[in-house]
Amino acid sequence: MGPGPINAHPRVLRAMSADLLGQFDPEMTSYMNEVMALYRPIFGTDNRWTLLVDGTARAGIEAALVSIVTPGDTVLVVNFGRFGLLLKEILGRIGARIETVDAPWGEVVPLDAIKQAIERSQPKVVATIHGDTSTTMAQPMDGIGALCRDADALLYVDATATIGGMEIAADAWGADIVTGGLQKCLGGPSGSAPITISDRAAALINRRKHIELGLRTGSLDDVDGMIIGSNYFDLGMIMDYWSEKRLNHHTEATTMLYGARECARIMLEEGLSARFSRHRAAGRAMSAGLRALGLALFGDDRFRMTNVTAAYIPQGIEGERVRQRMREDFEIEIGTAFGPLAGKVWRFGAMGYNARKHKILITLGALEAVLRAEGYGCQPGLAVEAALSAWNEA
Secondary structure, eight states, X not given: XXXXXXXXXXXXHHHTTXXXXXXXXXXXXXXXXXXXXXXXXXXXXXXXXXXXXXXXXXXXXXXXXXXXXXXXXXXXXXXXXXXXXXXXXXXXXXXXXXXXXXXXXXXXXXXXXXXXXXXXXXXXXXXXXXXXXXXXXXXXXXXXXHHHHHTTOEEEEXXXXXXXXXXXXXXXXXXXXXXXXXXXXXXXXXXXXXXXXXXXXXXXXXXXXXXOGGGOOTTOOOOSSOOXXXXXXXXXXXXXXXXXXOOOOSOOOHHHHHHHHHHHHHHHHHOHHHHHHHHHHHHHHHHHHHHHTTOOBOXXXXXXXXXXXXXXXXXXXXXXXXXXXXHHHHOXXXXXXXXXXXXXEEEEEOOGGGOOHHHHHHHHHHHXXXXXXXXXXXXXXXXXXXXXXXXXXX
């Protein structure tokens, strides 16, 4: 019950146990096409180029950024936590000229500040995290895409922590690339990164496309533009691999594709509205239960992610000892924190397969027992009662 990874759905694990297929087997390529179709509504898009990057969520981030950013390009990073800083780290390695518009941890960046930063820096790309699990805050996306269009900039969004649990509306946001991961709200294992790419971003990527020497024929000529600085993360070549051309790039991670496919099937069977409602109920219940224990929550309630909640460690309580007892006595994992929050807060996830009423109630009951054993005074039963009431709110 930490901020991820979480328990994979049993159906996903069963799907991943199926026999492997050759990468160009018609059954395999039909699964690839099905995955593209399944993830379009999950991303809230009609983008043709909706597919998987083989690797963890960070593989999707790197593929997106290395494929649209060249050395010297100006990129504006909307930074409000650890993962905004990660975008800076990756962009620095690409050689981008990095500008930031920042908010303190626990807050989000106001739209007016983003507007002013775009006008000041004139970026080629604006890059932001949607939900940053380090701070448990979700950046409002409305209006950012329009600002980018007015400035002729691309918008990249990392939705690793929110896809499958909070609404992703790539087309409505005006986002050019959105990336995610399976290991949080989608309820799968880490190792596959869903991605959607707008036609506008695809056109830029294709201007930089390079055909591997061993695959070239007379009809496969390079086009103009600086070559993408990574072979594995070259989205131009990956798009060709997922297209009707089936131009060989890597060997598709068959088992991960099975898992990603099943994650999407489960989500769409539940229904997007029901899925998001369940995560909102889980977030309400977790927050209410933690507060009933007398714990103060970290961050601005208005912008809290539905699937991760941070609570301050009470004075006099050893945070790591509580985490150890939760794990050893109850087999429940809760999260620690990074950077300026290290040793100050615990982070509680309620996402995907774990965003369920009974799991939240069991977690809160266990936390109450551990805290009382550690000498923290709280009234027995209140946390579970408060969480149950919050879950049932209309």
